[in-house]
Amino acid sequence: MMKGLKIGITCYPTVGGSGIVATELGKRLAEKGHEIHFITSSLPFRLQSVYPNIIFHEVEVNQYQVFRYPPYDLALASKMAEVTEMHGLDLLHVHYAIPHAVSAALAKDMTGGKLKVMTTLHGTDITVLAQDPSLKNIIRYGIDRSDVVTAVSHFLINQTREQLGVRRGMEKIYNFVPPSVTIDQDQHAIKRGYGIERDEKVLVHMSNFRPVKRVEDVIRAFAIIRREYKSKLLLIGDGPQRHSLEKLVYEQGLQEEVLFLGNQSQIYELIGLADVMLLLSEKESFGLTALEAMAVGVPVVGTNIGGIPEVIRDQETGVISPVYDYEAAAQAALSILRDGSLHQKMAAAGKARAFSQFNSDTIVAQYEQLYLEMLRSS
Ligand code: GMT
Incomplete structure (x- = not known):
């Protein structure tokens, strides 16, 4: 040493x-x-x-x-x-x-x-x-x-x-990410606490709510996803656009489905509740949240910009989707949600990649x- x-x-x-x-x-x-x-x-x-x-x-x-x-x-x-x-x-x-x-x-x-x-x-x-x-x-x-x-x-x-x-x-x-991640809290209990029902899908996004993160695209993609699946969107983080995003959620009539959780410290516990993460930034040199999602077996739909394609393997640990195209992002998320075995494969590949490469x-x-x-x- x-x-x-x-x-x-x-x-x-x-x-x-x-x-x-x-x-x-x-x-x-x-x-x-x-x-x-x-x-x-x-x-x-x-x-x-x-x-x-x-x-x-x-x-x-x-x-x-x-x-x-x-x-x-x-x-x-x-x-x-x-x-x-x-x-x-x-x-x-x-x-x-x-x-x-x-x-x-x-x-x-x-x-x-x-x-x-x-x-x-x-x-x-x-x-x-x-x-x-x-x-x-x-x-x-x-x-x-x-x-x-x-x-x-x-x-x-x-x-x-x-x-x-x-x-x-x-x-x-x-x-x-650490060599392994353990989630201590009971995930079902957390879901119940947030009013997420057993038959609901969960989408998650985490960022500092700056314009480069395109959180409005996340909300618009979610609006499409929930036409097909009863679901909730967890928005973790805070930042300058929070107020305008809350307004957008209101305009879309999604107040019951989109939960603003603010800044949080137990992020693995929260990200781990999700079926898919959405990271639709227009600038992102790495995308640490995508890696954190992979570490807890959550497939990520991320945009084809910056360092995101170096983190997410397209069609293996998630889907790389064109930036600014929230319809395509929604369809990518739906393709994972519809196919349980694809979801499982991506979750396992994400964990393996996170703990081997990162x-x-x-x-x-x-x-x-x-x-x-x-x-x-x-
Ligand atoms: O994303 C941000 O705006 C925050 C910024 C930061 O200072 O933490 O994130 C940057 O560094 C992270 C850690 O290396 C990367 O994962 C983010 O991709 C990078 N953000 C941008 O490039 C916009």
């Missing part, structure tokens, strides 16, 4: 795939004997139990009248440098180029230039923010100044090259390997 490293991790600590991946990675690394320092604006939401070799450093930003905007990125750089010096960090692993990779580059300079920085790209800083001329160059700077750059899909590596003209090497490391043991070892290579190269 390798000597334990001292690793600083910075991510967005609130609900969201990148924060989940960064936090779970930190937890696994700590279990393997590394000392982990989370340097974030608040306690990462998945960091609930006690981990003696995980230390949390809160980045505080004071508000002074001279500042029109509080300088979080500089406070972060300063905290990164302070933690590096005080605890002798070997490396910083930051999730998102902006602002984290840029703050890490500053912290590296502030501490004499020896600190190693790995940046993991998760998506929106490339597929959304890089379109903004005021941010494009600084995103590229953050990427270029990192010692190692990883991205969560082939798609995202290609996008980073195309959108930003980045020429440097980048490694693809997929997101992961197993945390394998993926965490890939990160560790890259840490070592990065530390060896000076």
Whole structure:
């Protein structure tokens, strides 16, 4: 076993795939004997139990009248440098180029230039923010100044090259799920609690309800599905479109059938209630929720964009359906719901794929390997 490293991790600590991946990675690394320092604006939401070799450093930003905007990125750089010096960090692993990779580059300079920085790209800083001329160059700077750059899909590596003209090497490391998932709560009891009857089908969608997630397409596809099957749609998550989505549900007369559950922590228990997941995004560099659904044997209908086809195997673990075409998505879901043996086959194939290709043991070892290579190269 390798000597334990001292690793600083910075991510967005609130609900969201990148924060989940960064936090779970930190937890696994700590279990393997590394000392982990989370340097974030608040306690990462998945960091609930006690981990003696995980230390949390809160980045505080004071508000002074001279500042029109509080300088979080500089406070972060300063905290990164302070933690590096005080605890002798070997490396910083930051999730998102902006602002984290840029703050890490500053912290590296502030501490004499020896600190190693790995940046993991998760998506929106490339597929959304890089379109903004005021941010494009600084995103590229953050990427270029990192010692190692990883991205969560082939798609995202290609996008980073195309959108930003980045020429440097980048490694693809997929997101992961635990080696096994157990559901403790009684699923029938949860269904009863939500008023889901035994003869009803359950569809599920989970996201941050931003426009790129096309949740309106999910609701419209569900409206078609329920013409054929008595069913319920569970919408897990929250975000800027929640109000307009509730309005759409009302207009469609689906208030009894569409349940808004808000943000939830026991996501496997909830996703596991479903017969099919719908992930109909127009931008998605990976689609962690699709992987989480596969892990609990729920086939996914996902759109043919971004990294989704790298996660879902078309006709094996779900169906890849054209983006913006909610009719096609509904028909894809119906084809799975109508055929019990196809459903069973997809559920089993999804679990097998999740735990073989996206197993945390394998993926965490890939990160560790890259840490070592990065530390060896000076
Ligand atoms: O999807 C979001 O808007 C949240 C965002 C995040 O910061 O967590 O998700 C991105 O990172 C996830 C983890 O790598 C990926 O599974 C999501 O596909 C990616 N989102 C987008 O590309 C839109």
